Amino acid sequence: VTEVSRIGESEWDVWRSFYAMRRRLDHALEVQLQRDSGISRPDFEILIALFNAPDRRLRVRELISTIGWEKSRVSHQVTRMEKRGLVTKFECDSDRRGSWVELTSTGRKVILGAMREHSDTIKRYFFDALSPDELAVIGTASASIISAIEPTPCDASLALDNVEPAGSSTVAE
Amino acid sequence: VTEVSRIGESEWDVWRSFYAMRRRLDHALEVQLQRDSGISRPDFEILIALFNAPDRRLRVRELISTIGWEKSRVSHQVTRMEKRGLVTKFECDSDRRGSWVELTSTGRKVILGAMREHSDTIKRYFFDALSPDELAVIGTASASIISAIEPTPCDASLALDNVEPAGSSTVAE
DNA sequence: AAAGATTGAAGCTTCAATCTTC
DNA sequence: GAAGATTGAAGCTTCAATCTTT
Numbered sequence: 001v002t003e004v005s006r007i008g009e010s011e012w013d014v015w016r017s018f019y020a021m022r023r024r025l026d027h028a029l030e031v032q033l034q035r036d037s038g039i040s041r042p043d044f045e046i047l048i049a050l051f052n053a054p055d056r057r058l059r060v061r062e063l064i065s066t067i068g069w070e071k072s073r074v075s076h077q078v079t080r081m082e083k084r085g086l087v088t089k090f091e092c093d094s095d096r097r098g099s100w101v102e103l104t105s106t107g108r109k110v111i112l113g114a115m116r117e118h119s120d121t122i123k124r125y126f127f128d129a130l131s132p133d134e135l136a137v138i139g140t141a142s143a144s145i146i147s148a149i150e151p152t153p154c155d156a157s158l159a160l161d162n163v164e165p166a167g168s169s170t171v172a173e
Numbered sequence: 174v175t176e177v178s179r180i181g182e183s184e185w186d187v188w189r190s191f192y193a194m195r196r197r198l199d200h201a202l203e204v205q206l207q208r209d210s211g212i213s214r215p216d217f218e219i220l221i222a223l224f225n226a227p228d229r230r231l232r233v234r235e236l237i238s239t240i241g242w243e244k245s246r247v248s249h250q251v252t253r254m255e256k257r258g259l260v261t262k263f264e265c266d267s268d269r270r271g272s273w274v275e276l277t278s279t280g281r282k283v284i285l286g287a288m289r290e291h292s293d294t295i296k297r298y299f300f301d302a303l304s305p306d307e308l309a310v311i312g313t314a315s316a317s318i319i320s321a322i323e324p325t326p327c328d329a330s331l332a333l334d335n336v337e338p339a340g341s342s343t344v345a346e
Numbered sequence: 347a348a349a350g351a352t353t354g355a356a357g358c359t360t361c362a363a364t365c366t367t368c
Numbered sequence: 369g370a371a372g373a374t375t376g377a378a379g380c381t382t383c384a385a386t387c388t389t390t
Binding site: 007011013014015017018020021022023024025028068119122123124125126127128129130133134135136137138139140141142143144145146147148149150 | 180184186187188190191193194195196197198201241292295296297298299300301302303306307308309310311312313314315316317318319320321322323
């Protein structure tokens with residue numbers, strides 16, 4: 001479609017290497033969390049978000065925007081975690097549509113241990129494997145990829161190329 | 174535990190950036206595949222493996238080693254894909270325990286389209302976002318991380334530090 | 347017994363529908 | 369009607385158990 005800057009075999013090798021790395025890293029982190037702390041990565045994400053919150057509690061709405069999941073996923077996940085005693089749910093006074101999710105004391109213990117062990121694991125598999133230069137490149141490269149995916153909220157401004165046709169009425173309403 | 178080479182806030186920023194990038198890239202690729210070709214990423218992986226095989230067919234066993242999934246995952250996935258007409262299964266003559274999985278003509282059409290569109294997407298979100306230098310660093314960094322996770326099969330050779338005790342017989346067999 | 351493969355159950359994820367409160 | 373949240377169904381993933389052939 002557009003002019004193609006050739007992607008050759010060596011480039012695809014990088015992609016495959018990158019792809020394999022993501023899979024193995026994910027898997028290694030999952031295994032470690034489950035083995036050391038008895039939780040899954042989804043569990044970890046919920047717990048860490050609550051742990052970092054003001055009173056160890058968040059609205060479901062906030063959980064959604066913090067972690068970036070679908071709302072039903074959060075709902076199902078929290079329901080399961082409540083059964084296991086990691087969190088509790090209760091109604092919100094100020095807005096009776098909403099509900100709070102709060103860390104239990106068990107959940108607090110679990111996340112404290114998990115943070116320590118999980119950090120060690122990330123250090124071992126990620127930071128220790130990379131030089132400072134490599135780390136820096138990965139930081140900027142990650143940001144570039146994210147920008148490439150999200151056409152930027154400034155998208156709108158690009159569409160307004162020939163804006164302001166002098167004194168045209170904006171919607172006669 | 175061991176002496177800690179400090180992981181500071183800027184390092185964790187890189188981790189979070191990397192983590193977010195992986196999630197968004199995965200999501201973007203899934204969305205594109207589903208929208209353009211009506212298949213999921215698991216579907217794509219099975220189809221591409223079969224497409225690259227000698228007669229567009231593989232034993233389940235080979236599918237497992239090629240893609241690196243759990244055997245039951247492959248089995249369930251293939252069963253679902255067979256229902257949708259993307260692949261067919263039939264018995265293996267030479268080893269009656271085994272079975273073949275083969276691309277249907279529909280499956281072939283689907284994967285041909287998907288490869289084109291999916292490559293374009295990877296180009297747009299991955300290759301176009303990165304400089305040649307960044308790409309090279311990501312390649313070597315990915316390999317390093319994989320090595321850090323898998324203690325290397327060459328592990329054994331490291332244990333053989335003081336090898337070759339003069340005229341030792343190499344396996345009396 | 348080991349290898350090749352399937353099955354069923356349970357947890358995870360997404361989608362669409364729903365319900366209540368604002 | 370829109371926002372906050374839950375529910376149910378369907379597909380995905382893992383684990384353990386099973387079954388057959390070697």
